Amino acid sequence: MSPLLYREKKHSAANRALPFHLSSNFKLCTATQRTEPALLCAMFSSSALIGIQVSVFYEKHLITQSFGNEITFMGLPRFGRPKNDELSSNLYVANCGPAVGLSYETVASVFCKFGDVKGVYAADESGTRVIISYFEESSAQAALKALDGHPCPELGGRSLHIRYSVLQPNSEGRVSDLVPVSLTASDINIPGIYLVHDFISAKEEEELLQAVDSRPWKNLSKRRVQHYGYEFCYDIRNVNIRHCLGELPSFVSPILERISSFPNFTNAENIVLDQLTVNEYPPGVGLSPHIDTHSAFEDLIFSLSLAGPCIMEFRRYENGDRLPKDSSTDTKLESSEDDLNFIKRVIYLPPRSVLLMSGEARYAWHHYIPHHKIDVVNDRVIRRASRRVSFTFRKVRVGACNCEFPQYCDSQR
Ligand SMILES: O=C(O)CCC(=O)C(=O)O
């Protein structure tokens, strides 16, 4: 964004060239970057900026780049997996993009060797997956054949993973990407979510980080963890209740005390939290969408954020829980292409805040930390510059869960 100088021009002739209906929610700006004309579309929800799309002409090709929330409603392209082995003029290309230091222009310069490129789009919010849209199917076919699975010297030697992608019709129940990021629990409007900012002081944060850093970490594929009380086994997504690791460490005693006396957290005083998972996420690493196994833990789940911020997405799938997934692994299934049947809400978790998931939020909503190096939080761009360390406190369940959400409940299926 920063290299683009732009000035607002609401009713320019360029409006007509844009492939969406210009509503009052949109402000259209023209931009100039040296001599290349660019269109910049900024999308607002109320007064908050939630997404920007920049289109530039690169050697006669229109290249489109989205920031923040993708601008995909109102007729802008939205891509998905083709049914059967359908060919297409669009390619889904993984392992390149701005998050790995490759601009859309650089990516386009490789793909335009195979034919005229209609547009380059972010495939999702990862910054590492793009859609290349050609005018001709034959161009897509040639590019796929030449580039799929081979290291590409012009893209820093990265091996691209390419498949066909098709334009999705806009359907009613589809997820909209236009989800503003809530800063408070009341904004997110999911029953059972509470968020308390500054739950601990900066000094306490430092002490907690020192305490865990002086203890051994267990390496998972993308992040490190420590377990206290009971070990959480990612392969079975459950705990072995017969194997207690001992009491929670004394360095969390003040936190447990504060949780139990916190007025917002109804019933928290009656629950003895006995399991702690400490997660350390390097910058840009997230967590697959999941519901903490109902049979493993009781109702209240507290997550204390330290060191760095992130956003947490909540998804309510219409058809109940998805297949259990190993949340320790990265998953290719997180692309926005794959799961369309959910509603989503997003909340910002600053360091030193504590989030409580309870009731419906704990039992029926998947929670998910996107794999982003940058989070767009309404009108702010927040870089995940440092690691994030979270302390998740739970109570191990003994016996079956009999919650009110059987379609999401492993005890009741
Ligand atoms: O890092 C967090 O805040 C959440 C961790 C989590 O969801 C889990 O360990 O199940």
Ligand SMILES: [Fe+2]
């Ligand atoms: Fe979780």
